[in-house]
Amino acid sequence: MTTFHQFSATRLDGQQISMADYAGKVVLVVNTASQCGFTPQYAGLETLYKKYAAQGLVVLGFPCNQFGKQEPGNADDIAQTCHINYGVSFPMFEKVEVNGTATHPVFRYLKNELPGVLGGRIKWNFTKFLIGRDGKPLKRFAPFTTPEKMEAAVLAALEM
Numbered sequence: 800m801t802t803f804h805q806f807s808a809t810r811l812d813g814q815q816i817s818m819a820d821y822a823g824k825v826v827l828v829v830n831t832a833s834q835c836g837f838t839p840q841y842a843g844l845e846t847l848y849k850k851y852a853a854q855g856l857v858v859l860g861f862p863c864n865q866f867g868k869q870e871p872g873n874a875d876d877i878a879q880t881c882h883i884n885y886g887v888s889f890p891m892f893e894k895v896e897v898n899g900t901a902t903h904p905v906f907r908y909l910k911n912e913l914p915g916v917l918g919g920r921i922k923w924n925f926t927k928f929l930i931g932r933d934g935k936p937l938k939r940f941a942p943f944t945t946p947e948k949m950e951a952a953v954l955a956a957l958e959m
Contacts, residue, residue, distance in 0.1 A: 841884075845858075
């Protein structure tokens with residue numbers, strides 16, 4: 800059986816990371832964008848991360864430019880927006896595609912496991928996927944679902 804931990808991705812700094820590094824943690828994967836109406840969710844994601852990191856939560860941000868070209872910058876631009884504007888300290892990865900033939904394998908897997916209302920597509924930036932400590936996807940959240948509204952689900956996953 801395939802799990803999230805079998806995949807890898809490249810961080811903004813160019814380092815290849817195995818998702819197996821997050822085995823035993825609850826992971827929240829988010830496709831992000833720096834120039835989106837939902838971009839202020841970075842602050843809520845950072846708050847969740849800081850509040851529950853000691854209990855095993857990690858947030859992983861994956862910038863995407865497929866929706867309204869709202870992530871046009873390079874890795875340095877993305878890092879600056881995240882760190883300076885929102886104080887993001889959770890891991891951020893290189894820009895990926897989340898729909899279409901070039902979909903990153905992490906998102907291909909997550910969409911297959913948790914298809915959502917559009918079937919196998921992601922509707923917009925800041926779609927979120929909650930993954931259990933065992934690497935099994937647990938829940939998908941729509942872009943308009945704020946991190947604050949996800950806190951109960953995060954807590955439940957941490958207690959599993």
